[in-house]
Amino acid sequence: MRTKRRLSPISIIIHIIMYALALFWLYPYIWMVLASLKPTDKIMTTPFFQGPFSFTNYSFLLHTSKTMNFSFLMALANSIFIAVVATVVVVISSAIVGYGLAKFEFKGKKFILGYIVFQMVFPSFMFIIPQFILMRNLHLINTYSGIILVYLMSAMWCYMCYQNFKSTPSEYIEAARIDGATELWIVFRLMMPLNRTIMSIIAIFTFAGVWNDFLWPMVVMQNYGKMPLAVLLSNFNMQYGVYLGPVMAGSVILALPIVIGFIILRKYFLEGWAVSLK
Amino acid sequence: MFKKNFNAREARKGFSMVSIFLIYSLIFFVYPLVWMIILMFSKWNFISTPKFAGFYNIQTVLSSEIFWITILNTLRFMVFYIPIVLIASFLFALMLRRIKYGKTFIALSFLVAQVCSGVAYSIIFSKLLSPIGPINIFLNTHFHFTVPWFTSPNMAMFTIALIVTWKFVGYYGIIFYSGMNSISNSLYEAADLDGASKKRQFFGITLPLLNAQVVLVLVLSITLAFGLFTETFIITGGGPLSSTMTPMLVMYNAAFQQLQPTYAATMAVFVALISAGIVKVTKKIIERDVTIV
Numbered sequence: 001m002r003t004k005r006r007l008s009p010i011s012i013i014i015h016i017i018m019y020a021l022a023l024f025w026l027y028p029y030i031w032m033v034l035a036s037l038k039p040t041d042k043i044m045t046t047p048f049f050q051g052p053f054s055f056t057n058y059s060f061l062l063h064t065s066k067t068m069n070f071s072f073l074m075a076l077a078n079s080i081f082i083a084v085v086a087t088v089v090v091v092i093s094s095a096i097v098g099y100g101l102a103k104f105e106f107k108g109k110k111f112i113l114g115y116i117v118f119q120m121v122f123p124s125f126m127f128i129i130p131q132f133i134l135m136r137n138l139h140l141i142n143t144y145s146g147i148i149l150v151y152l153m154s155a156m157w158c159y160m161c162y163q164n165f166k167s168t169p170s171e172y173i174e175a176a177r178i179d180g181a182t183e184l185w186i187v188f189r190l191m192m193p194l195n196r197t198i199m200s201i202i203a204i205f206t207f208a209g210v211w212n213d214f215l216w217p218m219v220v221m222q223n224y225g226k227m228p229l230a231v232l233l234s235n236f237n238m239q240y241g242v243y244l245g246p247v248m249a250g251s252v253i254l255a256l257p258i259v260i261g262f263i264i265l266r267k268y269f270l271e272g273w274a275v276s277l278k
Numbered sequence: 279m280f281k282k283n284f285n286a287r288e289a290r291k292g293f294s295m296v297s298i299f300l301i302y303s304l305i306f307f308v309y310p311l312v313w314m315i316i317l318m319f320s321k322w323n324f325i326s327t328p329k330f331a332g333f334y335n336i337q338t339v340l341s342s343e344i345f346w347i348t349i350l351n352t353l354r355f356m357v358f359y360i361p362i363v364l365i366a367s368f369l370f371a372l373m374l375r376r377i378k379y380g381k382t383f384i385a386l387s388f389l390v391a392q393v394c395s396g397v398a399y400s401i402i403f404s405k406l407l408s409p410i411g412p413i414n415i416f417l418n419t420h421f422h423f424t425v426p427w428f429t430s431p432n433m434a435m436f437t438i439a440l441i442v443t444w445k446f447v448g449y450y451g452i453i454f455y456s457g458m459n460s461i462s463n464s465l466y467e468a469a470d471l472d473g474a475s476k477k478r479q480f481f482g483i484t485l486p487l488l489n490a491q492v493v494l495v496l497v498l499s500i501t502l503a504f505g506l507f508t509e510t511f512i513i514t515g516g517g518p519l520s521s522t523m524t525p526m527l528v529m530y531n532a533a534f535q536q537l538q539p540t541y542a543a544t545m546a547v548f549v550a551l552i553s554a555g556i557v558k559v560t561k562k563i564i565e566r567d568v569t570i571v
Contacts (some may be wrong), residue, residue: 007378010376011376011378014373014376014377015377015378015379015380017373018373018374018377018384019380019384021384021388022383022384022387022388023387025387025388025390025391025444025447025448026387026390028391028399028402028403028406028444029390029394029402031402031406031412032398032402035405043405044410044411044412044415048412093298093299093302096295096298097295097296097298097299099295100291100292100293100294100295100296101292101296103292104288104289104291104292104293104295105285105288105289105292106288106289106290106292106293106296107289108293109292109296112296112299112300115303116299119303119307122550123501123504123505123550123553124505125504125505125507125526125529125546125549125550126314126546126547126550127307127310127314128529128530128533128546129314129317129529129533129539129542129543129546130309130310130311130313130314130317130543131306131310132533132534133310133313133317133324133539134305134306134309134310134313136324149306150306152302153298153299153302153303153306155299155303155307158299183291183295208393211395212393212395212396212397214395214396214397214507214508215507215508215526215530219530219534230395230396230397230398231397233397233398233401234397234401234511234512237401237512244405247401247405248401248402248405251397251398251401251402252398254395254397254398255394255395255398255399258393258394258395259390259393259394262389262390262393263386263390266386266389269389269393270452273449273452273453274456277453277494
């Protein structure tokens with residue numbers, strides 16, 4: 001029989017405090033969304049939920065800002081393009097490398113595993129300058145490739161794939177080979193579907209990471225037409241910070257896709273944090 | 279004979295798959311690493327060929343005032359950030375365990391800050407906390423004072439620590455929360471039988487058994503502190519009076535504004551070394567091998 005437990009007074013207080021704090025934590029987001037819907041001169045002067053709400057700021061970003069050399073629609077497309085390409089390539093390359101490490105024996109494998117772990121030790125900021133020099137030597141400054149190339153493979157995700165693929169029974173692979181499957185078929189149609197969770201985690205974290213990345217694309221890209229959203233918005237904020245309404249609208253466009261993705265895919269985010277911290 | 283042949287073919291297949299990583303990392307990891315070392319010991323400003331300069335860069339970095347200012351600022355950030363975020367995320371985890379209704383909503387409200395774009399949240403907070411922003415207007419109308427969040431040299435780094443805390447409390451809190459959940463209830467029951475108070479139980483059971491999580495959060499915080507860039511770049515630009523000048527900001531300016539990549543690269547190496555050193559010392563002091571007898 002189920003007994004209904006009543007909440008003690010302390011428990012009620014904790015509930016109230018936590019709900020209040022949760023709203024307090026959401027407050028910057030709510031303020032951002034509401035501010036993006038108000039005209040610039042009303043944002044700082046009207047109370048929270050009051051004000052003539054409209055989509056003027058968004059249409060400003062779509063139309064007017066173009067005449068100021070800031071095409072937000074283009075930046076949005078750039079961000080999507082860069083993040084999608086990086087995500088697809090990272091998922092595929094991590095799976096292939098992970099499969100090669102997990103299911104084959106060859107000389108030097110131990111050394112390669114050590115080398116992969118060794119790469120994960122370095123903080124990413126160390127590589128900004130030498131990687132910029134690399135892109136410069138390859139004449140890739142101000143190109144999409146210049147931004148994307150450094151995202152395409154990740155030591156950490158290769159290692160994660162290796163660890164996860166190890167536990168997939170080799171009998172499946174043998175059976176597929178007897179049926180005449182190629183190794184790539186095994187990677188795409190066997191290993192990836194059987195390890196759906198880790199593959200989803202890799203995809204989601206790569207997409208979000210590239211979408212939110214700021215310093216690297218800012219260093220490589222000075223061409224306003226090819227900038228991803230984060231960089232263009234930062235530039236716009238620096239030059240036209242007085243256009244508060246459009247700045248907030250830009251922030252909404254930048255932040256909201258990942259936030260909504262997070263709420264929908266929260267299971268994978270939580271699992272991803274759990275595996276990446278081990 | 280056949281077996282051996284087969285193995286050799288297998289090995290070739292496996293190695294060729296792994297080799298795409300090796301080739302990639304040769305270009306995007308080893309080559310930059312070599313450049314890093316070249317930059318450290320040469321004179322170069324992006325034009326012509328680098329000239330060997332011995333320990334000139336190392337001397338310049340270590341004797342430049344701005345380098346030490348940024349290290350000091352990072353330490354100041356950590357002094358604010360680490361205690362605040364540790365206590366806050368611990369409290370978050372403890373209280374989340376007591377929540378019966380709407381746990382998901384509360385956890386998500388905190389965690390959604392973690393996935394926010396660095397640029398977007400920096401912009402939001404720079405407007406929210408500006409001298410004429412809604413927070414200061416609220417404080418002024420109700421309590422007749424305002425806070426110079428980002429405009430006072432004494433305050434700015436503290437405010438940065440606060441907004442980074444906003445971002446990371448949910449994340450660290452969930453780390454502690456899952457750690458607490460893995461502690462067996464029988465330990466607390468036994469402690470109850472022995473008449474140990476809740477406070478004793480917290481310091482005697484919960485805290486020691488969360489040692490791994492505390493170390494993890496400390497390491498993450500230290501690494502974050504030395505990599506601080508987006509917030510200070512967008513909100514303060516390093517000011518007022520260099521009080522929020524972080525190593526990354528100086529490296530960025532040196533390399534891409536003043537065209538001194540050698541200085542920036544040398545500085546990056548030292549910052550990484552200091553960061554790794556502090557992580558190592560912290561681990562040595564805090565880390566314990568916890569076993570339940």
